[in-house]
Amino acid sequence: SLHPTSAPGRRLPPGPPGLPLLGALPLIGPAPHTGLTALARKYGPVMYLRMGTCGAVVASSPSAARTFLKALDARFANRPAVASSVDITYGSQNMVFANYGPKWKLMRKLASVHLLGARALADWARVRRDEAGRALRGMAEAAEAGRPVVVPEVLVCALANIVGQITVSKRVFDVQGDESNSYKDMIVSLLTGVGLFNIGDFVPALSWLDLQGVQAKLRRIHNQFDGLITKLLAEHAATAGDRAREGRQDFVDRLRASKDDDEDGQTITEVNIKGLIFDMFTAGTDTSSIIVEWAMVEMIKNPSIMARAQEEMDRVVGHDRRLEESDIPNLPYLQAVCKEAMRLHPSTPLSLPHFSFEECEVDGYYVPGNTRLLINIWAIGRDPSAWEDPLEFRPERFLSGPAAKVDPLGNYFELIPFGAGRRICAGKLAGMVFVQYFLGTLVHAFEWRLPDGEEKLDMAETFGLAMPKAVPLRAVVTPRLVPAAYA
Numbered sequence: 001s002l003h004p005t006s007a008p009g010r011r012l013p014p015g016p017p018g019l020p021l022l023g024a025l026p027l028i029g030p031a032p033h034t035g036l037t038a039l040a041r042k043y044g045p046v047m048y049l050r051m052g053t054c055g056a057v058v059a060s061s062p063s064a065a066r067t068f069l070k071a072l073d074a075r076f077a078n079r080p081a082v083a084s085s086v087d088i089t090y091g092s093q094n095m096v097f098a099n100y101g102p103k104w105k106l107m108r109k110l111a112s113v114h115l116l117g118a119r120a121l122a123d124w125a126r127v128r129r130d131e132a133g134r135a136l137r138g139m140a141e142a143a144e145a146g147r148p149v150v151v152p153e154v155l156v157c158a159l160a161n162i163v164g165q166i167t168v169s170k171r172v173f174d175v176q177g178d179e180s181n182s183y184k185d186m187i188v189s190l191l192t193g194v195g196l197f198n199i200g201d202f203v204p205a206l207s208w209l210d211l212q213g214v215q216a217k218l219r220r221i222h223n224q225f226d227g228l229i230t231k232l233l234a235e236h237a238a239t240a241g242d243r244a245r246e247g248r249q250d251f252v253d254r255l256r257a258s259k260d261d262d263e264d265g266q267t268i269t270e271v272n273i274k275g276l277i278f279d280m281f282t283a284g285t286d287t288s289s290i291i292v293e294w295a296m297v298e299m300i301k302n303p304s305i306m307a308r309a310q311e312e313m314d315r316v317v318g319h320d321r322r323l324e325e326s327d328i329p330n331l332p333y334l335q336a337v338c339k340e341a342m343r344l345h346p347s348t349p350l351s352l353p354h355f356s357f358e359e360c361e362v363d364g365y366y367v368p369g370n371t372r373l374l375i376n377i378w379a380i381g382r383d384p385s386a387w388e389d390p391l392e393f394r395p396e397r398f399l400s401g402p403a404a405k406v407d408p409l410g411n412y413f414e415l416i417p418f419g420a421g422r423r424i425c426a427g428k429l430a431g432m433v434f435v436q437y438f439l440g441t442l443v444h445a446f447e448w449r450l451p452d453g454e455e456k457l458d459m460a461e462t463f464g465l466a467m468p469k470a471v472p473l474r475a476v477v478t479p480r481l482v483p484a485a486y487a
């Protein structure tokens with residue numbers, strides 16, 4: 001049998017019985033993070049679910065996450081082979097879906113050295129500042145014209161332009177002429193595609209129920225996205241001379257230059273380069289935007305939190321200039337708001353799926369080989385035994401008391417928006433900067449209110465891989481700084 005429950009001494013972790021063919025899938029429901037949270041209340045923080053042909057363990061408490069992402073980290077450091085990874089990520093030749101091995105290690109190292117590590121991040125601060133400035137100008141224009149701003153659109157545009165510039169020296173949302181729309185469309189369908197294909201990662205039931213439609217969409221998105229990357233790379237090659245003259249290398253230039261740097265006999269291929277560009281656009285834009293959007297929603301809902309954040313900024317930054325990244329260390333309340341948004345609204349509520357090829361023992365239970373691991377980051381952030389009044393948005397909890405020492409970077413298992421262990425988010429430092437800098441900039445530069453007649457905030461979540469607000473936040477903004485700060 002695929003599930004050797006009856007073997008002596010092989011007791012699986014507790015879990016729901018489920019149906020013969022689908023296993024526990026029908027019990028999870030359309031919003032898997034909440035469905036799995038409800039199941040964990042019944043079966044405990046380490047659960048085993050039979051799902052079709054492949055079982056899954058689900059970790060739903062800080063200590064269960066520690067068990068899997070610390071003690072058993074290496075064993076579970078692979079990714080399951082799912083339709084999405086095969087169809088959309090060049091057969092898992094990117095970083096996000098690569099199994100734990102020397103090629104993954106090399107891609108992670110190169111991404112850290114050239115793009116995402118602390119030094120590389122400091123190198124391209126200018127790009128972030130420039131894009132934040134453009135976003136501010138666009139919003140100030142909307143304010144003048146009496147138009148509401150759509151927060152996730154502003155953010156995704158800025159973040160995709162940042163990622164485009166640092167990877168291939170291109171502002172993907174700002175191409176002149178006819179090309180502009182097709183770039184935009186491709187990026188947008190790519191981003192919605194992320195949600196789409198990842199439903200299948202976690203809940204094969206959904207792709208099982210709509211198998212044909214999903215597969216067809218996946219292939220369409222892959223072709224569109226591959227077309228975009230191919231085009232970006234062709235333009236990149238055509239402009240290589242200009243960049244060489246200006247001494248300005250982007251990520252792809254640096255990857256190409258490192259091609260002879262074999263590590264364990266590994267070489268970065270052209271397909272790996274495409275896969276890495278794919279990773280940066282998909283993993284690097286929506287994730288940060290979602291957290292900033294939810295933080296804005298919570299602050300508009302709780303005016304006293306908005307007021308306290310603005311007070312702090314007015315004291316530290318003033319009204320004569322816009323907020324800079326160098327101000328962030330002096331803005332502890334802003335930092336606390338970001339942590340609280342990451343706790344209640346983690347952008348990937350079930351992280352990314354991990355996978356173990358080999359069997360192992362967990363807390364005296366037997367976990368078979370070829371098992372997926374799901375970490376319910378969403379449930380962990382709301383765990384009542386780890387958090388006081390877990391459902392309340394209260395940034396103050398990070399200023400004093402037991403949570404004051406907690407950071408979200410994988411060191412404290414009660415707050416792991418980026419995951420933890422060796423597969424922790426490769427862009428966690430970039431994600432922190434994006435969230436703090438863009439949220440800070442938006443809150444410092446404008447007063448916020450909901451459009452007339454739309455004063456009721458809809459808090460519904462959508463679930464794909466990522467968890468955006470179901471209804472994008474639209475708001476009316478009024479500048480609160482001197483005009484020169486928006487120039």
Ligand code: HEM
Nearest residue numbers: 096283284287288351352417418419423425426427430431
């Ligand atoms: C606040 C923003 C972000 C959040 C909350 C976030 C969250 C996550 C999570 C939960 C994972 C899965 C960890 C695991 O498998 O255990 C992940 C993986 C990853 N993230 Fe992020 N992320 C963010 C921003 C970024 C950015 C800005 C980039 C790059 C530009 C990025 C690149 C990646 C990559 C490449 C992986 C795969 C790592 C691997 O498989 O080894 N992320 N992220």
